[in-house]
Amino acid sequence: MTVNNMSFRIAGRADQGVESTGAGFSMALARGGLNLFAMQDYMSRIRGALNFFQIRIAPYEIYTHTNEVHLLMAMNREAFDTYRREINPGGGIIYDQDMKVDDVELQDQDIKAFASPIYEIAEEVGGHRLMGNTAANPRPSRAGTRRDRTARYAVCPRGQR
Numbered sequence: 001m002t003v004n005n006m007s008f009r010i011a012g013r014a015d016q017g018v019e020s021t022g023a024g025f026s027m028a029l030a031r032g033g034l035n036l037f038a039m040q041d042y043m044s045r046i047r048g049a050l051n052f053f054q055i056r057i058a059p060y061e062i063y064t065h066t067n068e069v070h071l072l073m074a075m076n077r078e079a080f081d082t083y084r085r086e087i088n089p090g091g092g093i094i095y096d097q098d099m100k101v102d103d104v105e106l107q108d109q110d111i112k113a114f115a116s117p118i119y120e121i122a123e124e125v126g127g128h129r130l131m132g133n134t135a136a137n138p139r140p141s142r143a144g145t146r147r148d149r150t151a152r153y154a155v156c157p158r159g160q161r
Contacts, residue, residue, distance in 0.1 A: 004034060004059045007068050011052035011083050012075025021073075022053025029057055039065045050078050074099075075118070087111050
């Protein structure tokens with residue numbers, strides 16, 4: 001795998017902030033000088049349905065997504081079980097440390113497991129477990145940023161931001 005040429009998938013329930021996490025992470029990557037293409041799964045407006053936000057980054061201009069997933073952030077068990085089979089060998093999965101995971105099975109598939117205190121951080125920073133995106137968002141203090149600015153920033157070629 002080439003450095004800075006990979007895809008991230010953030011997945012969870014519709015009420016877990018998948019879209020805002022993806023938008024915030026996209027903005028951070030663009031500000032870091034990487035070109036990106038973001039793809040959002042059609043969001044279910046019914047609370048609790050599974051959704052994902054996928055971000056592909058590269059050091060050169062890109063115009064489409066890839067089916068490869070190098071790093072998955074699973075915000076719940078359903079996302080973990082549904083999308084872990086799509087992770088490339090050598091990739092990884094980030095999940096809440098309270099989730100019961102068979103590390104041996106992941107190691108057999110050459111997937112690295114990263115247990116993180118996602119909900120613990122969310123409770124400390126935001127006061128509620130449902131704010132799991134707070135732990136993942138690289139700029140939680142900018143959660144009120146207008147979406148049109150985020151989208152414009154994420155899709156503009158480097159140097160035109």
